[in-house]
Amino acid sequence: MDQSMIDEVGEKVQEELQKLPYDSNSFILALNLPVGQTLREILVNRLRPDFNGTLVQVPHKVRNIDGYLKKLGSYSGKRPTLSSDLQLMITFEQDESDFTDLQFLQSAFPNDFRVGKRNRYSHQEAPTSCSKQQLQQVTGRINEQIARKYVFKSPTRKCTFSLQFERDPVFVAGRYCKYSRCLPQSPWSEDKDAPREPGNSVSEKVCDVLKKQFGASDSRFVTSGREDIDVRMLGNGRPFVVELRNCRITLPVRGLNYLETLKSVEETINAQKDIKINSLTRVPRELAEKLCVGEEDKRKQYCAYCYSILPISDEQFAAARSKIPLTIVQKTPVRVMKRRALLDRERTIFSMDFLKLDDHHFEVRLETQAGTYIKEFVHGDFGRTRPSLAELLHVENGEVDILELDVEKVDLEWPPKLKEGQPPVKFR
Template structure:
């Protein structure tokens, strides 16, 4: 089969120029350099009015609709598409990239299949029975439409961080095509009694309907081969926009001893008016989108009455459908200042990060070190002997059962944990108070490490000391996670 013979037959069927290129297996920029590619494959180049040229609409000639793409690649479709996108709220998205997701009707897929059968009838063994003779519509949209849309909208194609434009298309012959396919399906795959009905879908067509599986004679009993020229092109059902997901990281310091990590609701009632998550969200997420849809993640958490000091605890906000895709240093600093005004939480190093950077939050979750300072009370004046018992710079291993206070949200397990170092000193203002500096493996429950919780943590500070001891106040002093990077002021 010569390329010229293929193109001549496609022209007879009314196939547009771009679809001719699909059957010639054009790739990449070859769709933009049509004449050069036709000459390359030894085909006489003849321009037609069915493909994307850039003449004014009022100067275009009336013509038939391409039977294979239903004018998907026509000038009119291109213009309507751009007009429809421009009439949406696309202007409110500050995003340089764009991604086009186009949902095409099944009738279009059936027409590709019909043309495949037509080429087999015309050219016989020169056309494969199990490998489509054309570049798929999905691929052709990427090669033909997407570059034009990006150029006209002055945006780059960015599949990872672009604004998602979802376009749903329809055609008046869709229901008729599905009805015919169901008829064919009942012949090719008769349903056995009690067998679940398989819904007609694009994947069903791709899996079960190829010339290698269904004979040409049977297919032509149900469908027209080649596909008839239609009087109508594709129609727009809807266009929706979805902004990219952006990720904002930083480190927070918790100053208040009366602040929960996330909203605390008990029996349908708020226990506390605010939380770390809410303070950070309303001062950062509002700049990007609706803060109710934001996912707040942090490297661990503190109890309500525990402060987090030092460099703070790393956190990330995952913000879907963001209207903004960038964050300048001035705006980040303003966010930090606004959070500081709460006098409950202080934030530093606010910055945009990539999705892959989120692994830092979970990285080494069970192995990173955390430094704590605990103010503890004992029943008598502290002695030198007591301090010596609690001077364990080489560390030790503990076996810790899940604390009773968190059993409602954590499974009951006995977990081995490492205390890397323990050092005690006496509070100068009250000799019955001991200050403990503790470096432990992440995941260690410090309160239970101190008082032992009725022997559920072995050994504990209480068992080492040989007498009861309890925490008066606890602070997280350092978290061994150098992320996100520090921003120099």
């Protein structure tokens, strides 16, 4: 525990916080020490069991943490603690003896550390060091006899280090509506090599505002299902949750502040065209993880504007409606075969109502099990969906297709409402 090294680390911490400050007043310290140091600590304990000083039972890593805590607290201006949403991870590296350490372990435990050869087909090099996990597996089998075979050598160069601040993620839940038939849910382009246009997706329109507001380094947009680029999301919207990673600013969403802060964020997002969000609130991780649980048990409602080459009578509509509720089987649609496993999926159509516009045009309102491919249910997808709406209307010799499709409801209470008398969640 060289004091000059501690000061060097402290100065680097101070520099990093000046460049990218966090509004936390505390931090947890985590040290990642070289494997070689851990090995030497084990070997010394085996060679000198007569050591019985006060610190013998205290692992070297704990002693290191104790040596750094006070100094780092001073340099960072933050209080070191055992409970904080901000973690400082310092990784020390000293690879000078990695290869000789590996050779020692391979000699002592040949079955655990097999001598690798370079694979000329995969171009993978033989290992030159061991991992902490590998060392942990043999720690209990290292005895004094094995330890005596190790040749201790002092390093000839200083240990290097890197550091990283990481904050617990913030989860923001809500619902979104999409009013454009040209806006994808996530960044997408037909040409993989074409440069993406910033902000040209629902996820970017929502996440970019949140990331800027809270200084997040990254985000993840999770939804209950998804609509195609040419499908609108109407009604009260589709449930979503955004995971904001490594936020530098969380004071506005601590305690009950998030209630007011997220109203303002909602207004900012809704000032953009093509989308609107509602019910924006902060939720704990365990609740955010429940959004996609039981996905296929949910129900969704759709409105499809359809065209039939052959004329359709009122009697045909009535006959099709009489078959509901109905279980259909859908093979993976042709249009998504590159992205989905080839499976037969059973889905249920719970309700179906028609509005005839003329002999060839009609609207159909459907309530279906989540995961139903609506477009394929209407036109049959070359017989891959059975029965299809075209079959139910007895126009399979002609052609029925969707001209426009809207999602009108995703039947999920999200974000979950507070029970009567239940106070809002406070976040630290």
